Amino acid sequence: MYIVMDSLLPYYHKKMKVWAKENHVKLAYTPTYTSWLNSIECHFGSLRKFFLEGSIYSTHTSWLRRAKNTYDGATDVNVTMRYL
Structure with a gap:
């Protein structure tokens, strides 16, 4: 492999x-x-905009909590892509 x-x-x-x-x-x-x-690189801009634009996170942990809650249960590629 x-x-x-x-x-x-x-x-x-x-x-x-x-x-x-x-x-x-x-x-x-x-x-x-x-x-x-690297095929994932094209998604970083969308993720940055979705999670960070217009948002203020007081800690790294609060940002991670938002990311986890957003993607929680999104295991299917099509489900995940709707957030990008």
Whole structure:
């Protein structure tokens, strides 16, 4: 199995490489400055606008609570996409 990831620094950590080897997983990294290759990147702008625009969150926890309540039970891709 292959896992394709961007070049976020923690993905290169020794623990990640050990886990991959123990689980027979090959890690494949996208080149630097190619976030457009990661299909989730196109959704970040919509998520930012939906959750943050016109909102004030006093703590990171309150933002996470809103995100969890919004997506709670939204396991189907089509259900999740209506929020984007």
